[in-house]
Amino acid sequence: MIYIKSALPNPTGPDAEGEWIRLFNDGTTDASLKSWVIKDTSGKKFIFGGDTIKSGEELQLNYSDTKLSLNNGAETLTLYDDKGTEIDRLQYASASEGETILAPRFQIIKEIQADSASALNQITSSKIIGGNYELWPLLLGLILAILAGFIGGAFYKRIREEL
Numbered sequence: 001m002i003y004i005k006s007a008l009p010n011p012t013g014p015d016a017e018g019e020w021i022r023l024f025n026d027g028t029t030d031a032s033l034k035s036w037v038i039k040d041t042s043g044k045k046f047i048f049g050g051d052t053i054k055s056g057e058e059l060q061l062n063y064s065d066t067k068l069s070l071n072n073g074a075e076t077l078t079l080y081d082d083k084g085t086e087i088d089r090l091q092y093a094s095a096s097e098g099e100t101i102l103a104p105r106f107q108i109i110k111e112i113q114a115d116s117a118s119a120l121n122q123i124t125s126s127k128i129i130g131g132n133y134e135l136w137p138l139l140l141g142l143i144l145a146i147l148a149g150f151i152g153g154a155f156y157k158r159i160r161e162e163l
């Protein structure tokens with residue numbers, strides 16, 4: 001499946017030339033976009049030539065490729081395949097200076113990744129272990145066992161030396 005993943009409708013500074021749209025191929029095979037179409041709100045079209053997107057990769061279309069001026073206000077970009085079937089669309093209400101518009105499905109992936117990273121942080125942080133008093137007897141037991149091992153070892157050594 002090919003998605004419109006993100007767009008930069010309002011690059012920092014003057015917009016001309018700096019705008020881009022990125023498509024993403026989440027399929028297991030490379031995809032040809034020959035004769036596919038991207039249409040904006042105003043009905044302006046960009047028709048693909050021989051572009052392909054490799055499996056798992058992105059394709060960036062710059063303004064110089066598409067000649068589509070992306071609205072800084074409300075905009076809908078629609079992607080059609082070579083048969084005119086709608087494949088995906090990216091919609092936004094506004095784009096502030098320098099803001100990358102990311103399609104909602106990719107925002108969810110980002111949030112899941114952030115969540116699992118923060119969960120991992122919590123598990124590994126000393127806060128949880130420090131606040132978990134049930135672990136203290138275990139830790140104390142371990143320290144005592146190690147100490148006993150040292151003392152026992154030293155004692156044994158002394159006896160052997162004395163013999």
Ligand SMILES: [Ca+2]
Nearest residue numbers: 010011013015
């Ligand atoms: Ca701008």
Ligand SMILES: [Ca+2]
Nearest residue numbers: 009015070072
């Ligand atoms: Ca713009």
